[in-house]
Structures are given as C-alpha cells and as structure tokens.
Amino acid sequence: MSSTVAHAAGPKSLDSAWVRQQFPSLQTQVNGQTTAFLDGPAGTQVPRQVVDAIANYLLHDNANTCGAFSTSRQNDAMIAGARQAMADFFNCTPDEVIFGQNMTTITFALSRAIGRELKAGHEIVVTTLDHDANVAPWRALEEKGVVIRQVDIHESDCTLDLEDLKRKITNKTRLVAVGYASNAVGTINPVAEITRLAHAAGALVFIDAVHYAPHGAIDVKALDCDFLACSPYKFFGPHMGTLYGKREHLLRFSPYKVRPAPNELPDRWETGTQVQELIAGIAAAVDYLAELGRKHDPAAQDRPAPACRALGSRCRPLDQADVPLAGAPRRSRLPTPSATRA
Numbered sequence: 001m002s003s004t005v006a007h008a009a010g011p012k013s014l015d016s017a018w019v020r021q022q023f024p025s026l027q028t029q030v031n032g033q034t035t036a037f038l039d040g041p042a043g044t045q046v047p048r049q050v051v052d053a054i055a056n057y058l059l060h061d062n063a064n065t066c067g068a069f070s071t072s073r074q075n076d077a078m079i080a081g082a083r084q085a086m087a088d089f090f091n092c093t094p095d096e097v098i099f100g101q102n103m104t105t106i107t108f109a110l111s112r113a114i115g116r117e118l119k120a121g122h123e124i125v126v127t128t129l130d131h132d133a134n135v136a137p138w139r140a141l142e143e144k145g146v147v148i149r150q151v152d153i154h155e156s157d158c159t160l161d162l163e164d165l166k167r168k169i170t171n172k173t174r175l176v177a178v179g180y181a182s183n184a185v186g187t188i189n190p191v192a193e194i195t196r197l198a199h200a201a202g203a204l205v206f207i208d209a210v211h212y213a214p215h216g217a218i219d220v221k222a223l224d225c226d227f228l229a230c231s232p233y234k235f236f237g238p239h240m241g242t243l244y245g246k247r248e249h250l251l252r253f254s255p256y257k258v259r260p261a262p263n264e265l266p267d268r269w270e271t272g273t274q275v276q277e278l279i280a281g282i283a284a285a286v287d288y289l290a291e292l293g294r295k296h297d298p299a300a301q302d303r304p305a306p307a308c309r310a311l312g313s314r315c316r317p318l319d320q321a322d323v324p325l326a327g328a329p330r331r332s333r334l335p336t337p338s339a340t341r342a
Contacts, residue, residue, distance in 0.1 A: 014296055022047040022288070041183060041211070043233045046285070050237060053284035057277040064273060075276060082283035083266070089286050090228065090244045091219045095265040098243040098250075099274055099282070103210050103229045104133040106241045109269070110206070110227065111137035113253040114175065120145025123172040125203075127151040129160050129187060130179045134208040138177050147172070158185040166197060173203040180212035180228075188212065192223050199224070204249070210234055220244050237285030238278040243269070 020026050025045045028035040037045055061078055063071035083094040090097065100106035124138045124146055139148050149168040152161045160178075169176065176198040181188045195205045204226040209218055213230040220228055226246050233239045250265050257271035 012296065018295060019292070022049070024048055024051065040214075041234070043239065044214070044236050046236055046238065046281070047288045049288055049291075050281045050284040053280045054238065054277045057280040061280075062277070065276075078280050078283070079274075079276065082279045085283040085286040086242050089218065089289075091221050092244050093247070096244055096247050096250065098245065098266050098269045099279055100241045100243060100270070101275075102239065103208065103231045103241040103243075104137075106229055106243045107133055107137040107206070107208075108140070109255060110243070110245075110253075111141060113255045114204075115141045115144055115146070116254060118144060118146050118174060121147065121172065122174045123147045123149055123170065125149045125151060125165070125168050125173055125176040125178075125198075127160055127165075127178055127189075128153050129158070129182050129185075129189070130177065131183045131208060131210070133210075134177050134179055134206070138175070146174075149173075158182070158187050160187070160189050162190070162193075165194065169197055169201045169203065171201060173198070173201050175204045175206060177206045177208070180207050180209040180218075181215070183211040186211075188216075191225065195223055195225050232282045232285050235285060236288055238281035240275065240278045240282060242282070245269075 023045050025037070026035070057075075057078065061071055061074040063069070063075045065072065065076055065079065067073070067075075080094070082099075083097045086097045086099075087094045098106065100109070118141060122145075124141065126135045126138055126148060128150055135150075138146075142148055151165045151168055153159060154161055165176075176194060178189055178191060178194050180191050191205075191207050195207075198205045207223070207225045207228040209228050209230040211234070212218070214235040218228070218230070225244075226249055228244045229241060231239075231241050247265065250269060255269050255271070257268060261271045262268060
C-alpha cells in the first residue's frame, strides 16, 4: 500500500496536459465545442483509472462480502484496500474509516446514534457558515429536547465569530459541528483551535471537510477531532461519502443497523450492502492523487496527503486562494468556483 519513492529532482511545474489526458470526459464536445465543466464543487469529473476500477470490479469481482468463493474474496480484498487508501488520506487506521452513501446521509446516521445518549437540555453548537448537511442532522435532535446553539459570522469578511463560539460552548455542550472550509464563500476555519476549545469543555467535535478535502492535506491525528467527513466525488472519485471516527467513539455509540450486521468495526456503521463498485473507485481516486503528487514531485510519498504535500502552493489550501471575496484576506480562503477544460 503506502510506500516511499526514491528521491529524485525537486518539484517541477505541473504538467497540465498530462492531467487533462487522464480525464476522458474532457474530450466531450457540445455543439462541436470543447466542453468546460464549471460544476466542480457539486462533483468533479473522474480520471480514467477510476472508471477502469469500477468497470474491473463489475467485470471480475462482482459479489457480496464474506463468501467462500473467489469473487467474494476478491471483493473483500478490494474493500480492505480502499479502506486503507482512505486511512492514508485521513492519517488514521483502516477500522476508523466508514463508507456511506454521501456525507449528508452519514451525518444523519451519526447524529441519530449520538442522539441516543443525549438528554433534554444538552447542547450542540453549529455555525452559520456551514452547509446545511452539517446543521440539519444536529437540529433534528431538537425533538429530543437538545438545544442547538448557532455561532454567528463576521459579515464583513465571512469569517466565523470565534468570540461568539467561545460564548456558546458551555458545560452543557456535548458536540461542536463545524466546517473545515465553507462551501459557499471558501473561508477556512481554525478547526484545530476549535477542537481544543470544545475538548476543554468536554464536548466532541465533528468536522465537515467536504469542501476542504480537494484543496488541502487532512491529518485527523494532528487535528485531534473526534469525527471528520468528506466526499470522494469532490476529489475525482465516485459519488459516495466517507467518515473518520476515533475508534473509541465508533465503539461507544450505537448505530441503527439490521440485527445480522456485525457489531465490530467498521461493519457496525455500514449496515446493508454498500455500493461496492464505487468503493473500488474511491481507492482509485486516492491512487490518482498519489500519482499526481509523484508526477509533480518524484520524491513525494505514495499516499499520506498524497498530492497536496507534493504540489505545495499549487494545491492552494491555506495561503493562496484564487478568488478572494470582498474584504476577505487571501490567506483564509479556498476557491469555490471550479472550472475544468479540455
């Protein structure tokens, strides 16, 4: 799986022609014109190796899990490999990686499981800066008497009001839900600092990294967050979601699942048959990022934070956003529009 490539010359300029060649959809024409895809934030195009991985699964490994026959065993090996790929991506262990339909569905499932332990008067903190997928699942717990506190923003620059956040985290707070980066305006939140504030009050932290994951390296160990979710279809993979959860929390909370489903990790959180051909595509997407990183810098490692550590400023995660908004410092933005052209 993970490996280190022998040191060679330092980083070179990004070979955009090579990158375009990896994406079959960039050959699409509409009315005889080359197509430009402007909907990257809603879902990226996929490279050939993702297409091939999905097709290969359907042609050669199409079976359900845990069977005694060859295609089932191949399927099990594929899922284990994909879980390792996302573990490399998050910097965690494979049994802390959960696959699901999408980030929204995963977050609802997690909120219901956490909600089993919450009582009337317990509080959850959300933010005005977040996508509703990281607000509605927690607000759904209001029917149990859980109190939702919503942190405001500075309208002048669309950044989170950290003083308001500090006021709203109390000894009643059980969870803080915050986005790594805003899908609407690109603001990057200081999630490590927010995690420290929440933990100091005894609260858990859930991070929505859907918009950040395509742009910056993620290290859940360094962040010390309790949960983090992202969507592979935002970084050249198929339409699925993934969740990182600290092992102790994934074991502590009880997900809703069918009775025959295993109670061990990670299976207890993946009740029902997964879309296994798309899981094959997730592994291929992470491998594409690793290949892109090696293409740019032959000294780059294979997988952990694969492309961003090699591409450096070209990933533009922290200090260089291409589309600063009115009054906003460049250092705190991610690009929100996305264009791909053949």
